[in-house]
Every structure is written in structure tokens, then in C-alpha cells.
Amino acid sequence: MKSNKNLGDIVMTIYREMYRKSDPPADIDKLIEEGTTIKSNWFRDYYLPKEEFDEIYNKICKKNKLTNAEKTTVSFEVYLGAGPSSVRPPEWDKEEN
Numbered sequence: 001m002k003s004n005k006n007l008g009d010i011v012m013t014i015y016r017e018m019y020r021k022s023d024p025p026a027d028i029d030k031l032i033e034e035g036t037t038i039k040s041n042w043f044r045d046y047y048l049p050k051e052e053f054d055e056i057y058n059k060i061c062k063k064n065k066l067t068n069a070e071k072t073t074v075s076f077e078v079y080l081g082a083g084p085s086s087v088r089p090p091e092w093d094k095e096e097n
Helices: 006-022 028-034 050-063 068-081 090-096
Strands: none
Touching: 006 028, 006 068, 028 050, 050 068
């Protein structure tokens, strides 16, 4: 069983890849350093389709050989935490027209 710190590191690895692939792309470590992440709902400014979100989560869990219990712990943090939104903001579609 991995420690909570190790699971926290895995969550951050997942977030790093998700934000790197989000629209717009971002460096989560830089966002934390700049204080962006203390603002309410900051993560809604970033979009990542649910399929990619799931793919990244599953790939990193498999790479780290997580048990089912560990995957559940990580999934709570990733899916209920501050990952990029899987809902594209409606105002983005208006800008394209």
C-alpha cells in the first residue's frame, strides 16, 4: 500500500499531464506558485474532454500499479478536485462564430 504522500504525488502527476493537455495548456506548478489556484473556480478556465481526462487518469494509475483501493482514493481527489473542466464554456463557442 502506498502512503498518502505517494498517492498525493500521483495525483499531482495526473494534474500536471491534464493541464499540459488542456485548452489552454497550463503548467499546474506555475499556477500554484503564482497563486492562481487559490482563486475560486480557477480550474473552469481550462478544458479537457472527459475521454482524455479518463485516459490520463487510467494511464498513470496503471503505470504506478495502484491497487483498487488506491485507485479509488486517487479518483476521489482527481474527479472531485481541481482538474480541468470537461464542459467547454459556452462563451468559447460564441468567440468562434
